[in-house]
Amino acid sequence: MKTHDHSKLLSDVSGQMPPDEVLAELSELFSVFGDSTRIKILWALFEREMCVCAIAELLKMTQSAISHQLKLLRHAKLVGSRREGKTIYYFLADDHVRSIIGQGMEHISE
Amino acid sequence: MKTHDHSKLLSDVSGQMPPDEVLAELSELFSVFGDSTRIKILWALFEREMCVCAIAELLKMTQSAISHQLKLLRHAKLVGSRREGKTIYYFLADDHVRSIIGQGMEHISE
């Protein structure tokens, strides 16, 4: 399968590409946003911090399912948590979450 | 499993949540960004439009694999295409792609 020539294009473009490792990390970040349960959790936390069982009640899902997803969100540093007695409150880690989701909303609103 | 009371919180938060349908669409959009092959394709298109076989060469992947991924990107309206003879050129559909990926990059650079 001989194909037409791209040598100039390829050298130009590949010079601008970040290393594979960075692009992999980037796609992993977006895949965390790529699930409706996690998007719902993040959106809920836009309002205020919430404990696990409140999120579970809000989304009508089991505590276990929510806890598993919060673990992913924590590892991606999208949420933080603090303990108060038996309860653990989760909150948005920073404002990138808002701006990323905001841009996503803009895109689908067209 | 009786749990503590959240009635006030739940009514507050659920009033702010977009409908499930919208949140599902949003997560589907982000899942398109959630694959390193697709991220690489989008990043390549930051520079300029490219034909399928150039992208395949750049990423050292088969034409088929790239074509399948471009189909997804097209359906998500992240890229557009134009034909010129036998060749089909793909390009970024709009600037949301840049800003979404830009925000993602900011998040992981911390």
Place this chain on the structure above:
DNA sequence: ATAACATATGATCAACTGTTCATATGATAA
């Protein structure tokens, strides 16, 4: 110490995803 509540975790399983392979479509040139 025991009971009750809040959360976390490991195993399991069905559903989904991305690549490959083979093949089809579409366009151009001979």
Place this chain on the structure above:
DNA sequence: TTATCATATGAACAGTTGATCATATGTTAT
């Protein structure tokens, strides 16, 4: 028309993912 290049597509298969279930950990009150 036939050959060739460029791209698209469908089936198949391995790898990944998200919910569930059972159970474990951690905290507080009695």
